[in-house]
Amino acid sequence: MFDEKGQAGKITDGRASDDDGSLEFATSATTKRQASYHSAGQLPLADLKNTPLTFQKSNGNANWQIRITGANTGTSSGFTTLVWGAPSTAGKADATSSNQWWATRQLGNIARGQNATLSDLIAAANSDGKKAVVDLYGISSQPGGTADAKVNVDEVTFNGCTTNFKVSGGNGSIEFPSFGS
Numbered sequence: 001m002f003d004e005k006g007q008a009g010k011i012t013d014g015r016a017s018d019d020d021g022s023l024e025f026a027t028s029a030t031t032k033r034q035a036s037y038h039s040a041g042q043l044p045l046a047d048l049k050n051t052p053l054t055f056q057k058s059n060g061n062a063n064w065q066i067r068i069t070g071a072n073t074g075t076s077s078g079f080t081t082l083v084w085g086a087p088s089t090a091g092k093a094d095a096t097s098s099n100q101w102w103a104t105r106q107l108g109n110i111a112r113g114q115n116a117t118l119s120d121l122i123a124a125a126n127s128d129g130k131k132a133v134v135d136l137y138g139i140s141s142q143p144g145g146t147a148d149a150k151v152n153v154d155e156v157t158f159n160g161c162t163t164n165f166k167v168s169g170g171n172g173s174i175e176f177p178s179f180g181s
């Protein structure tokens with residue numbers, strides 16, 4: 001796991017879709033954001049085109065976070081994060097063909113924060129001969145406001161791999177790492 005310091009989600013018996021546990025993000029006035037990531041092993045970004053990007057969620061705020069480098073951002077690292085905010089309602093969140101993706105930096109001719117399909121962002125990231133790669137992928141929760149909030153996420157599908165978050169039996173220990181297994 002490559003988690004933002006002190007901000008990782010926790011595997012709990014909270015429910016997103018199944019009954020064996022899920023990844024839970026708890027936010028509050030003092031912890032405004034939580035996020036958990038897994039290595040994508042420098043997967044070529046182009047490989048994500050038209051592949052399922054889905055997860056199950058409870059009611060609340062949860063977002064895809066895809067951290068890439070080598071993209072056409074105008075910087076030497078070509079680092080940016082591709083973000084997609086799921087609907088607040090519970091159920092299967094499907095970002096595969098959504099036009100509500102955005103990047104934290106300008107990508108080619110797509111402005112920072114401008115909504116687009118992931119296919120369009122991939123094309124912009126790889127413009128000018130760039131070949132962007134995915135370093136990390138994960139889920140964040142940042143609902144805004146100051147109220148305590150919670151969201152449970154499970155069955156995260158990325159690049160053909162679905163991660164089932166679950167609490168292992170017996171002593172109540174947590175099966176870890178399970179993101180991306």
Ligand SMILES: [Ca+2]
Pocket residue numbers: 018019020021022154155164165166
């Ligand atoms: Ca589960």
